Amino acid sequence: MRIYIYMNKIFLIFLFLISFVFIPSVGYSGDLIWGGCGITKKAFMAELAKAYKKKTGVKIYLKGGGATYGIRAVAIGRIDIGGSCRHKLSERDILEKNTKLIPVAWDALVVIVNKKNKVKNITIQQLKDVLLGKITKWSQLGGPDKPIKLVIRKSKVSGVSFMLREMVFGDVNIDFIRNAVVKKSSGPVEKYVEKNIDSIAISGISSARKRKGLKFLDLNGAAPTKKNIAARKYPLVRPLYLTVGPHPSNQVKDFIKFALSPEGQAVISKQGTVNLKEGKPSGSFSK
Structure with a gap:
């Protein structure tokens, strides 16, 4: 626990130090800065920012950084708006407790393999066994007698x-x-799987679907189609969030309203991403 708190403090100091370099300060020239989850960016954010500029004249600068950055950087005012494809770690987390997560769309975690791989379907239990090393060969999943190369995030x-x-x-x-x-x-996970026929990994469908060298395995017999994700017939569905700090500006609030409006939600759906109205509610969100 002490190590965890120490690392959180180091991360906070790091964010504070880099807040003075590379990118203009928050609110620069009346425009906005968005940062965070690359999957959220690919799912809808680029097109949503383009539509918002066309409507209002306000430009939204997009950068990456990952889901953790998208949650924590808004808390210290490093960026105006963030993006995340995960919940907060905990309401007690000192770096995330003051950030508000606003669900705007749905994504799915997909099992990705090389497009030449002959396996088509696995179960959730088999996925568990692959991740834990209990299944180590493709022959155990109905494929050739070759070792499985699992690729994971750091x-x-x-x-x-x-x-x-x-x-x-x-x-x-x-x-x-x-x-x-x-x-x-x-x-890099997706690129590795594209180049290695015996590899397997997990990614977000909003990112992975843009790569021609990949295919998705069905899970428990359900394909990760937009229809199945919306109806929750596919098992691994998660929300995509926009994130804001404890005191968002009126400009930030206006963009959030646009993202949640019928116009903004139509932009999201047009990208192939399941919007809030299309998706079946899960019952609760971690905000």
């Missing part, structure tokens, strides 16, 4: 890693097999 608090552990295991601290190939972010 951080347990990334959007994919955190939500995968929460939804599949109910344990956000569980460790996966030690000999997995480790990558820093979803982009």
Whole structure:
């Protein structure tokens, strides 16, 4: 626990120090700065920002940083708006407790393999066994007698890693097999799977669907189609959030209103992402 608190403080100091370099300050020239989850960015944010500029003249600068950055950077005023594909770690977390998460769309975690892979479907239990190293060959999943190369994200608090552990295991601290190939972010994970026919990984469908070298495995017989995600027939569905700090400006509030409006939600749906109206409610959100 002491190590966790210490690392959180180091992360906060790091965000504070870099807040004076590279990017104009928040609210520069009346425009807005968005940062955070790359999957959220690919799911809808680029087109939503474009539509908002056309409507209002306000430009939204987009940068990455990951889901954790999207939650924590708005809390200290580093950015105006963030994006996240995971919940807060905890209401007690000193870096995240003052950030508000606003659900705007739905995404799905998908099992990605090389497009030449012949396996089509696995169960949730088989996915667990692959992640824990209990299944190590493709022949155990109906494929060839070749070893499985599991590719995972480095951080347990990334959007994919955190939500995968929460939804599949109910344990956000569980460790996966030690000999997995480790990558820093979803982009490198997806690229690795595109180039290696015996590899397998988990990513967000909003990002992975843009890569031609990948295919998605069905889970428990359900394909991750937009229709199945909306109806929750596909098992691993998660919300996508916009994040704001404790005291958002009127400009920020106006953009959030646009994102939640019928016009903004139509932009999201047009990208192939399930919007709030299309998706079946899960019962609760972590805000």
